[in-house]
Amino acid sequence: MADRTRAGNLAALAALYFAQGMPFGFQATALPVFLRASGVSLAGVGFAGALALPWVAKALWAPLVDRFGWERIGRRRSWILPLGALLALTCAATAFVPPSRNLGALLALVFLMNLLAATQDIAVDGLAIDLLGRGELGLANAAQVVGYKVGMLVAGGLLVWASAWIGWGGQFGAMAALVLLATLASLALREPPASEIEARDRRSLREVLATALAALRAPGALWVVAFLGTYKLGESMVDMMFKPFLVDAGFPPHRIGLWVGTYGLVASIAGSLAGGLLAHRLPLLAAVAVSSALRSVTMAGEWYLAAAGSPTAEAVIAVTVAEHLFGGAVTTTVFAFMMSRVRRSIGATHYTLLASVEVLGKSPAVWASGALAERLGYAGLFAFGTAISFAFLALLAPLRERKTVEARA
Template identity: 35%
Template sequence: MSTTDKARVPRSGIVGGTFALLSALYFAQGLPFGFFTQALPVVLRRSGYSLVAISASGVLFAPWALKFLWAPYVDRYGSRRRWLLSVQLGAAAVALILACLDLTSGLQWLFVGVAVVNVLSATQDVVTDGLAVRLLDARDRGVGNGIQLGAYRIGMIVGGGVLLWLFSFAGWRALFVAMAVLIVASTIPVLLLRTQLDRADVRPAESTTAVRLAGTWWVRLRRPGVLAFIGLIAAYKFGNSMGSALVGPFLSDLGLSLGQIALLEGGVASGAALAGAALGAWYATRFGRRRALLVAGITQTLALGLYVAAALDIGGIALVVTASVSEHVFGGAATVVLFALMMDASERVYAGTDYTLIACAVVFSQGIAGLAAGVVGQAFGYAAMFGTGLVLSGLGCALLLWALNKGIGPVQLSDSGVMAPDRG
């Protein structure tokens, strides 16, 4: 398509098509991730694995923390369309292979499949996040990130709830066939919406060798304010991630059945996260990033207090449901605002690399938080684990807001108006 032809496409059509494309792609990410992070821990707990062992299985998600290593290659080589078709269909193929294996006698091949799907999904995430940064301007990012988290959560609802329910009576084979079909279906917009994908094929003007490209992430990391910003993002998410890491095993240990857990975590709670995503998108657009970060940070922290009470056997199942809904609503709102802030900090030409670097900080933070949750929960109980997450969540929120008020972070945040001038 020529530049003139692109100019003739109405902006509403471009933005609407972009939202549709991003919705399908983020759904495709959430689908396997929801099963592997929400349903699988429950299955492992029922199989006799300890909390520490369940937490340690998070090493299978290392590609999500390491994707910054190959993000520069994704930015530089190949078209967005080719990348997406390759990784989407590859993930569907792995799901079909798992459907053909006998997983009843051991889970080693399941763990291999989880690792491979995570490599493919992490690569898809680099491409998709780059698309979002390049195709959405500042006024669209609040809504765009609401759609991002909403579609991702719907995928997690299906993966962590519906597929767990399917597994409970139909077994592994039906589960993975269904997963493969859904991933293929989510690839259809990649075939249809070529205009959006062509517009996102933007590369640096300079010629870059493969050797130099390998160090691009290091150059981007060393930009003024980036390291500090990454640390702040990680701190903001750490406490909440720790508090929510072992909710599935907590519910299992309370005596809830697989069907009840699937309904609560895959249905009620994830539905609440969708409401939280919409709330965060609206609030950030209406009142700005900094105020939204403050309100969402405080409320997601207070929601963890309900889990502390539930772990102390206060309030019964009603409080457990209230805690789950509250944490997902306010945690979802905080995540939307945080993702918009991360897009603000990324440069368009290096969109995939910049956003991926920052996103990896969130993954590192969540991985360490999950392991810490397992250690603290195993040693001191669920109440201590939830309480520690509450305290750290509050501290992380305060630290991020203080830093933005002092003007700490990449220069792009100043352009978006999210940082106050340095007051010394």
């Protein structure tokens, strides 16, 4: 019975993360293709990454999610349900605003989708921390990452591919329906009652903020923040410009959506599952180190495609699958490590703070990627991103040393 309950909880959480993954999947995977195909400059495509700002800034309002909630329907669920409904409505509205009609309105709606999904994510992360035990990390984080990435695959890959037949309106009408159905999965979860310590730590906004500050001042916390803020710098700038590179190489948008948004995300999902098993079997920091090193090696394939010139479809698919496979593994292992450092009493706030650092760290690289590509060329940018990815692996060493010191204490 316990195993069945655990499986049900993980499935419901995966469905909620699926809903949040769709807006970001469209922005990160499909929007650059549509923008470039509409004649937007590389700098403009890169700056469109700023639409993900709510994922960076959500820590500013995360304490409100920890502090407030209607216990009668569930403290977390009272946030999850209305936000999911609003997200579905926003997707439905986007169905009437194709890029050719009103680009400004489209970008505003994408921003709103990210704002609603990011806020819902705060509540879902808090719910996951409330439900999961420490021994469930790894596999649980695989469900978290896989659910999110399946949402990205659907919105950024499959629906873009299907838009050739169902059109722009059908693409976003389907997104709206899927978001609404996935959000209803929260009704299947039973929120555990708060302990006395948890209730004390979030009885006021002042208490929530004081507890979060104490957690960030704990031994080793700053090294964790430094690693989370830098480990995806290189990957982010390369990934943002890889799709425009394929457009400029002569590949049509629907094929790019299939290769990167579908094949790549399928490989990423497989990597996320493998990363969950790795984190379940190895010490979390060791799992992070192995997956991060392998991810950095495979990033060199994108540089090779740009440097060689005139890439073939087969080469693009092979490089995409390899890079996404190990990129998925490192995401799951890092998220499991991150969740292991969270103070449960303010789980939504603390985890959101760390997740915001992770997003904030890679955001400048995304925004500057277009300008760097114009200056360095695609090959130069991809080589620079790969070198950065290797360099910041050195930040794992202080985390290992801190762990050793804490173990001796």
